[in-house]
Amino acid sequence: MSNSIINPQNLVYQKSSLILDNTMHYCPGCSHSTVHRIVAEVIEEMNMQEKTIGVAPVGCAVFIYNYIDVDFSESAHGRAPALATAIKRLNPDHLVFTYQGDGDLAAIGTGETIHACNRGENIAIIFINNGIYGMTGGQMAPTTLVGMKSSTCPNGRDVELNGYPLNITPLLAQLEGTCYVTRQSVHTANNVKKTKKAIRKAFENSMANKGTSVVEVVSTCNSGWKMTPVQANTWMEENMFPAYPLGDLKDK
Amino acid sequence: MLKGNEAIAHAAIRCGCDGYFGYPITPQSEIMETLMDLKPWESTGMVVLQAESEVASINMVFGGAATGKKVMTSSSSPGVSLMQEGISFACGADLPCLTVNVMRGGPGLGTIQPSQADYFQSVKGGGHGDYKLIVLAPNSVQEMADFVDLGFTLSFKYRVPALILSDGVIGQMMEKVILPPFKPRFTAKEIAEQTPWAAYGKPASRSQNVITSLELDPAKMEKKNIERQERLRIVEATEVRYDEYKCEDADYLIIAFGSAARISQKAVEILREEGIKVGLLRPITLWPFPTKVIAKYAEKVKSMLTVELNAGQMVEDVRLSVNGKVPVFHYGRMGGIVPNPEEIVDALKKQI
Numbered sequence: 001m002s003n004s005i006i007n008p009q010n011l012v013y014q015k016s017s018l019i020l021d022n023t024m025h026y027c028p029g030c031s032h033s034t035v036h037r038i039v040a041e042v043i044e045e046m047n048m049q050e051k052t053i054g055v056a057p058v059g060c061a062v063f064i065y066n067y068i069d070v071d072f073s074e075s076a077h078g079r080a081p082a083l084a085t086a087i088k089r090l091n092p093d094h095l096v097f098t099y100q101g102d103g104d105l106a107a108i109g110t111g112e113t114i115h116a117c118n119r120g121e122n123i124a125i126i127f128i129n130n131g132i133y134g135m136t137g138g139q140m141a142p143t144t145l146v147g148m149k150s151s152t153c154p155n156g157r158d159v160e161l162n163g164y165p166l167n168i169t170p171l172l173a174q175l176e177g178t179c180y181v182t183r184q185s186v187h188t189a190n191n192v193k194k195t196k197k198a199i200r201k202a203f204e205n206s207m208a209n210k211g212t213s214v215v216e217v218v219s220t221c222n223s224g225w226k227m228t229p230v231q232a233n234t235w236m237e238e239n240m241f242p243a244y245p246l247g248d249l250k251d252k
Numbered sequence: 253m254l255k256g257n258e259a260i261a262h263a264a265i266r267c268g269c270d271g272y273f274g275y276p277i278t279p280q281s282e283i284m285e286t287l288m289d290l291k292p293w294e295s296t297g298m299v300v301l302q303a304e305s306e307v308a309s310i311n312m313v314f315g316g317a318a319t320g321k322k323v324m325t326s327s328s329s330p331g332v333s334l335m336q337e338g339i340s341f342a343c344g345a346d347l348p349c350l351t352v353n354v355m356r357g358g359p360g361l362g363t364i365q366p367s368q369a370d371y372f373q374s375v376k377g378g379g380h381g382d383y384k385l386i387v388l389a390p391n392s393v394q395e396m397a398d399f400v401d402l403g404f405t406l407s408f409k410y411r412v413p414a415l416i417l418s419d420g421v422i423g424q425m426m427e428k429v430i431l432p433p434f435k436p437r438f439t440a441k442e443i444a445e446q447t448p449w450a451a452y453g454k455p456a457s458r459s460q461n462v463i464t465s466l467e468l469d470p471a472k473m474e475k476k477n478i479e480r481q482e483r484l485r486i487v488e489a490t491e492v493r494y495d496e497y498k499c500e501d502a503d504y505l506i507i508a509f510g511s512a513a514r515i516s517q518k519a520v521e522i523l524r525e526e527g528i529k530v531g532l533l534r535p536i537t538l539w540p541f542p543t544k545v546i547a548k549y550a551e552k553v554k555s556m557l558t559v560e561l562n563a564g565q566m567v568e569d570v571r572l573s574v575n576g577k578v579p580v581f582h583y584g585r586m587g588g589i590v591p592n593p594e595e596i597v598d599a600l601k602k603q604i
Contacts, residue, residue, distance in 0.1 A: 050454060050456065052453065053451055053452070053453060055315070065462045069459075070453075070460060071451035071453055071460055071462070072462045072463070073315060073318035073451050073463040073464075074341075074345070074462070074463060074464040074466060076311060076337055076338065079307070079308070079314075082303070082308040082309075082315065083311055083314055083318070085303075085308075086271060086299075086301075086312035086313070086315035086321075087315045087319055090271055090299055090316050090321045090323070091321075091453070094453055111305060111308070112308055112311070115304040
């Protein structure tokens with residue numbers, strides 16, 4: 001996108017040069033597009049675009065590499081922290097991050113998540129928690145709330161049958177290997193700013209070899225939740241935030 | 253004098269391996285233990301990491317390989333089953349890498365004693381999808397040492413993951429070995445040149461590299477698969493390896509790999525002393541399988557006998573190779589039992 005017609009002093013905003021010009025496949029109202037934009041801006045502001053290797057998840061964001069112009073590897077479902085472990089140890093001067101949903105990080109990938117954090121790998125884990133499996137059509141996630149409906153708990157999550165929502169982030173904060181664990185959101189301009197600061201801190205921590213940083217972004221999935229984007233934001237504030245409160249859980 | 257497992261570790265360091273990621277399992281834990289003992293991170297900078305599972309190990313290999321590094325893992329049968337997802341993904345992303353399977357008896361938790369019952373898993377694919385691994389079957393400590401560099405070389409040449417298919421006998425036995433000379437690890441420049449497709453960090457001079465096995469457009473996905481199959485045909489045409497022992501005038505052929513081949517060689521000598529003209533054909537690459545040479549012998553011999561530590565796996569590929577021309581028999585032991593040469597002698601005599 002050319003900015004040659006705009007005088008620098010008049011430029012209010014331009015998209016990061018690391019955002020590729022591919023039409024995003026995300027639903028209108030999805031948090032992914034905002035977080036992608038933040039990640040791209042932070043990499044560019046840190047001038048790390050030539051030394052960044054991202055690890056994509058399985059989930060709606062499986063195509064993150066279509067939108068952010070750095071080198072990426074796909075990962076099998078949940079395995080991203082294992083890939084990132086090797087990538088960072090073999091390329092220690094690179095910025096290495098994973099970008100994962102709730103199924104990736106807290107269901108199938110629980111083992112890889114906990115052990116990468118426990119080893120204190122110098123990586124940043126971005127955890128998009130919207131309490132549902134969007135890509136596969138709206139099934140229950142480990143972070144789905146009690147009573148919340150999904151295609152595999154159509155009568156609402158039942159504790160007897162499915163157990164409690166898995167509050168994994170505090171568990172990760174307890175591990176010695178994590179240096180920074182925080183919960184943010186991107187549903188208001190102010191929260192977008194905070195999330196960007198958090199991701200910047202996470203990336204800087206990993207380049208300073210301080211250990212693992214986990215940035216959870218409590219998010220909406222208005223398609224999976226069967227709401228409008230605005231309704232979803234409100235529902236998130238009223239239901240997700242009490243279960244997954246925003247703020248820093250750890251900051252060494 | 254080294255154990256087969258120890259030889260793998262020494263050879264890995266010497267061939268310029270960048271990283272080993274593994275999980276303990278009998279009978280191959282010595283591979284990682286030897287690596288830890290030798291501390292290559294102090295000499296060559298090689299990363300050696302004990303992962304939390306075989307699932308994590310193979311995915312660490314995937315990650316490292318995605319960035320153009322020379323990486324490997326090792327395990328034994330039940331652990332290699334856990335790695336099948338990662339192996340399928342590595343094949344789908346055309347990543348060079350090396351896995352070592354020191355087979356033990358199965359299925360399931362099985363036994364810790366040797367077996368060759370993972371032939372199907374290795375050669376026909378234990379993972380999902382259309383793929384092949386380059387499978388090397390050592391029958392000595394020397395070959396355990398030699399096949400690490402060979403496996404990596406072939407893997408990088410064709411972008412096909414390689415597998416060293418060993419067993420508990422070869423992993424644990426001690427023999428004299430000449431270790432390969434030291435090769436330096438790849439430099440960043442070499443990685444950019446020899447694996448330009450790798451995700452090593454996008455310089456301004458090129459567009460982004462994405463390592464993926466995913467392609468949702470069926471037409472494009474078919475093209476990818478066709479190209480992969482064409483590459484595999486080239487491997488089949490050029491990289492078959494086998495050993496012939498007393499086959500020139502043979503009336504009967506024994507076909508065996510790995511430790512079964514070592515025992516069969518003794519059986520051949522016993523039979524020859526009794527005046528029976530037997531030869532041993534030892535496939536070294538189980539994939540690509542030495543189909544052509546077996547078909548050639550099918551024109552000359554009266555029958556063939558495969559000797560395997562399993563219920564009959566490689567025998568199917570021998571039957572495919574002879575295409576009905578001669579009878580093919582199988583002699584196998586299971587449960588970790590290792591046959592003695594006399595059993596093989598008796599088995600062959602039965603088919604005369």
